Amino acid sequence: MTRRMQGPRSMLECWWSGRVLDRYVEQQPAIPLTPAERDRLERHLSVCERCATSATERRRVLAALDRLGDQHAPPPASLRRAHDLVRDLTDGDPA
Amino acid sequence: MAGRDGKEPEGPPGSEDMTPSAAPAQRGEATRAEAFARWVEPEVEVLLRVAHTLTGSWSDADDVVQDTLVRAWGAVDRFDGRHPRAWLLTILRRTHLNSLRRGRPDLVEDDVLARHRPAFGAAHASSPEQVVDDRAFDADVAEAVGSLGEQFRRAVLLVDVDHLTYDEAAAVLDVPTGTVVSRVSRGRSRLRAALAHRRPRGGSR
Numbered sequence A: 001m002t003r004r005m006q007g008p009r010s011m012l013e014c015w016w017s018g019r020v021l022d023r024y025v026e027q028q029p030a031i032p033l034t035p036a037e038r039d040r041l042e043r044h045l046s047v048c049e050r051c052a053t054s055a056t057e058r059r060r061v062l063a064a065l066d067r068l069g070d071q072h073a074p075p076p077a078s079l080r081r082a083h084d085l086v087r088d089l090t091d092g093d094p095a
Numbered sequence B: 001m002a003g004r005d006g007k008e009p010e011g012p013p014g015s016e017d018m019t020p021s022a023a024p025a026q027r028g029e030a031t032r033a034e035a036f037a038r039w040v041e042p043e044v045e046v047l048l049r050v051a052h053t054l055t056g057s058w059s060d061a062d063d064v065v066q067d068t069l070v071r072a073w074g075a076v077d078r079f080d081g082r083h084p085r086a087w088l089l090t091i092l093r094r095t096h097l098n099s100l101r102r103g104r105p106d107l108v109e110d111d112v113l114a115r116h117r118p119a120f121g122a123a124h125a126s127s128p129e130q131v132v133d134d135r136a137f138d139a140d141v142a143e144a145v146g147s148l149g150e151q152f153r154r155a156v157l158l159v160d161v162d163h164l165t166y167d168e169a170a171a172v173l174d175v176p177t178g179t180v181v182s183r184v185s186r187g188r189s190r191l192r193a194a195l196a197h198r199r200p201r202g203g204s205r
C-alpha cells in the first residue's frame, strides 16, 4: 500500500526522481545510479504513488521497445550473406 | 582450417598451426584473417540491425553491411583490436552516409514506422489477456515511435530497440554520448506523452 507524500520535501523528491528514473529502469544506463541514489529512489518509490506509476510506465514502454527489437531481427538470408562475405574476405578470395 | 590448399606450415611435430616457424608474410595474413573473423563474426547481427534502423529496409541494410565489411577488411591493419563493435559501427555510419550521397533518397528512413509496426505473432507475456493487451500496446508504441522526429527516433531505436550502449549509438550517429543520452531521454518522454491514453490496466488510480 502506498501513501501519498505531502509538502515541499516530497515535491523535491518527485522532481529528483523524475530526473533519475530512466537510469533506474534501463538496462545499460550511460551513468548507472550509485547505491546511495538507488536507495534514495527506492525509498521514494515506496511512498510516492505517482513516481511508482511513472516507473511502471517507463518499464512498460521499454519492454514494448524491446519486443519491437524482436520484429527487427535480421532475416536468416541477410545473416548468411554477411557471414559468407566475412569467410570470403578472410579466405583471401574476395568473390 | 589449416592445409586448405594442401600447404601446411612447417614446424616441429606437435606444434600448433600458428608457430613462429611459418613464413612471416603468410603468418601475418593468417593472423589478420583470424583476428578479423574473431572481431567481426559476433557483430554481424548488430551491424544488420543498425543498418536496418538507418536504412529502413533489409535489402538496403544488406548492401550497407556488405560495404561495411569490405571496408573494415581493408582497414583492419590500422585497427588496434579494442572495441570492435564501435570500430565497425563507425565504418558502418560512413558507409551509410556514402550510400546516401550516391543518391538513393528512397533509403531515408521514413519507412521505419511501417517496418517497425509489429506483426501480430510474437508473444512474451503469460496470460491471454496480457498477450492481447501487449499486442495492442506494442502497435501503439510502434506508431508512436514512427511519429517521433528523426533525431529522437533514431536514438530510441538504436538504444532501446537495437540495444546499443550510448557510446555505440554515439559512434553511429557521430554525436557526443551526452547528446545521445539527451535525445533518448526526450524521445522516451515524447513516447510516454503519446501513450498517456494507454495507461496500464488497473494502473493510475
Ligand SMILES: [Zn+2]
Pocket (backbone or CB within 6 Å): A010, A013, A014, A015, A017, A044, A048, A049, A050, A051, A052
Ligand atoms: Zn514522487
